[in-house]
Every structure is written in C-alpha cells, then in structure tokens.
Amino acid sequence: TDEDYLLLQASAGGGYRWQWDERASLRAALLWNYFYFNLLDLDASATLDAPSVFLSGHWAITPRLNALATVRVYHWPDGDTGTEVDSDIAYDFTKHLGFGLRWRYTRDGATLDRDDEAKTEMFLRYRS
Numbered sequence: 001t002d003e004d005y006l007l008l009q010a011s012a013g014g015g016y017r018w019q020w021d022e023r024a025s026l027r028a029a030l031l032w033n034y035f036y037f038n039l040l041d042l043d044a045s046a047t048l049d050a051p052s053v054f055l056s057g058h059w060a061i062t063p064r065l066n067a068l069a070t071v072r073v074y075h076w077p078d079g080d081t082g083t084e085v086d087s088d089i090a091y092d093f094t095k096h097l098g099f100g101l102r103w104r105y106t107r108d109g110a111t112l113d114r115d116d117e118a119k120t121e122m123f124l125r126y127r128s
Helices: none
Strands: 005-021 024-039 044-060 065-075 081-092 097-107 117-126
Touching: 005 044
Parallel strands: none
Antiparallel strands: 005 024, 024 044, 044 065, 065 081, 081 097, 097 117
C-alpha cells in the first residue's frame, strides 16, 4: 500500500579527497548515519543508527568523456551489509547534448523507493 511517510538520513564523519590533477579525483569517508522514519497517517516512527563507508571517484578521460562512480556500504545493526553503487560513463556531443551508460546496484540499501536491483540504462542528456 502507498503510505505517506517521512524518511530522514543524517550523516557525519570524516574522510579525505585525493586530487591527482584537474581530471581525476577520489573521495573516501567513514560515516555514522542516523535514520528517522515516520509513517504520517499512522503516527508511528522508528530510528536507526548505522556506520558506513563512502567512496566517490571522478575521471575526465577526455574533455568530452567522463566517468563517475559512487559506492556506499552500510553495516546494519542486525549484522547485514547494505551496498549501493551508482556509476556513469557519459560522452558530450556538444555543450548541451550528450549520452551515456549508467549502472546501478542496490542490495539492502538505505532506500525505500528501490528494491534490490542490478540495472543498466542508456541515457540521453540535454543541458540548457
């Protein structure tokens, strides 16, 4: 059933960013996450704390070809591990028009709107 809900995720932690040059960078962080979930119609709520590791990388392979990846790994209180991976490779035909390939992987992730999935998509992008 569709329920009206509020989901809040707040994260705090520390990390480091490596910048090789203006074309490539990598970020890594250890985070502590706080989740608050409220079913508005039922006036029921729950909270959860979980540590996580965050990794993000960007590489401008050429001025028109870019690769981007983000990985989040959560350690849930019940001992499970949740993983979310989002990666894109995109080519810009012009300043405004480009296309790319996106791969998403989610397993026990911190989301309510996506089930466990492994999905590959091709996209066309227009920027104004």
